[in-house]
Amino acid sequence: MRVVSYDDGRVGCxxxxxxIPLPAGSMRDVIAAWDGGxxxxxxxxxxxxxxxxxxRVPVADPSKIIAAxxxxxxxxxxxxxxxxxxxxxxxxxxxxxxxxxxxxIQLPYHDRRFDQEGELALVIGRTARxxxxxxxxxxxxxxxxxxxxxxxxxxxxxxxxSFDTFTPMGPVLVTADEFGDPAAAQLRCLxxxxxxxxxxxxxxxxxxxxxxxxxxxxxxxxxxxVITTGTPAGVGPLTAGDAIRxxxxxxxxxxxxxxxxxxxxxxxxxxxxxxxxxxxxxxSPGSRVIER
Numbered sequence: 001m002r003v004v005s006y007d008d009g010r011v012g013c014x015x016x017x018x019x020i021p022l023p024a025g026s027m028r029d030v031i032a033a034w035d036g037g038x039x040x041x042x043x044x045x046x047x048x049x050x051x052x053x054x055x056r057v058p059v060a061d062p063s064k065i066i067a068a069x070x071x072x073x074x075x076x077x078x079x080x081x082x083x084x085x086x087x088x089x090x091x092x093x094x095x096x097x098x099x100x101x102x103x104x105i106q107l108p109y110h111d112r113r114f115d116q117e118g119e120l121a122l123v124i125g126r127t128a129r130x131x132x133x134x135x136x137x138x139x140x141x142x143x144x145x146x147x148x149x150x151x152x153x154x155x156x157x158x159x160x161x162s163f164d165t166f167t168p169m170g171p172v173l174v175t176a177d178e179f180g181d182p183a184a185a186q187l188r189c190l191x192x193x194x195x196x197x198x199x200x201x202x203x204x205x206x207x208x209x210x211x212x213x214x215x216x217x218x219x220x221x222x223x224x225x226v227i228t229t230g231t232p233a234g235v236g237p238l239t240a241g242d243a244i245r246x247x248x249x250x251x252x253x254x255x256x257x258x259x260x261x262x263x264x265x266x267x268x269x270x271x272x273x274x275x276x277x278x279x280x281x282x283x284s285p286g287s288r289v290i291e292r
Contacts, residue, residue: 001039001175002252003030003142006053009060013039014172014252018047027059027173031141031223034125038177057098058144058173059123059224065093065167066215067148069157071205071230078233078279085206085230090215093148093228094162101171105149105257107240108163110264112272113152114238117231118189118197118246120182121146122208123173128221136212139221142175143182145246145255146228147189149238154274168244168257169226179250182208186249187232192242196282199232236282 002014005027012019020042024030030039069091070076070084099105107114125141149166161167179185182201189197201207206214211227221227238244242259 001041001178002172003027003039003058003175004170004172005056005058005060007056009056012048013041014050015047017050019050019053020047028061028224031059031123031125034141036126036138039175054100055102055171056100057169058171059226060098062095062123062224062226063222064219065095065097065226065228066090066219067093067157067161067228068206068211068230072199072203072232073205074199074203074233075231075235078235079276081276089218090211091157091161093158093167097162097164097167099165099168099257101168101255101257103165103168103257105165105168105238105244105259106163107238107259107261107264109151109267110261112267113278115150115152115235115278116189116191116196116238116244117148117150117235118187119146119148119228119231120185120187120201120248121169121226121228122182122212124212124221124223124225124227125176126223128212128216131213131216133209133213136209136216137176137182139212139216140176140182140208141223142173143179143185143251144170144173145248145251146226147244147246147255147257148228148231150235152275152278153269153271155269155271168255170255172251172253174251188247189234190245190247191236191238194282196236197232197234201229203232204229235278
């Protein structure tokens, strides 16, 4: 089933270009009723045109957003990093950074670089603590798209990635039984109409099962928690006026966001020239060529 949150937090499933309202009061109710299998698809009566609703973040209030740093080899290479997820573990993004699909990312500083990072994310369906890698996928309710907007520099990852509006997510949450193998998804991320990222999740260093298993060995995972799987190569700077589109096979709807800098100030921290050196902008000499 493809489920969405819309308008004031109501929940429905997608049937073509219609949203079929579900009796649940929220996405958390839907997840709480999940028994680890598929969800019953309601009939098509009483559908609302998709164009008539405002799509919202699928899960607006996860207890935590867990993110995988450096989880593609090509991204490790472009960042000239000597470490990847197996050495770094995970970091946390503030749930307050979530942004509805189609929303506007606000760049807070005029003197720092901000990059897009397109990722496949998953939503936990039942409480998980110290689960094995073999059982881990049975705890996944579904999959969605996520943009991990990032300030480059030497500050802690959780700081650089937790600004308000820095985690657009959605627009659809596809249940695990319908999404299928999370190692078979194709990802494309475009900025201002230019293709920056193109990858397959088969190239993840740690796959979904290992991420869930490891995360559950550190912190108890609760229904509605989000784990995002990391970004491939092709990250690049954002500027006000950019439009971002994340396409992930199996989701059916693309995640979009706009970029603005309506009230930027100077950065109060001094990490600008510290930390991993990001790749040059796509148009700069020496940039890695991305397939168009």
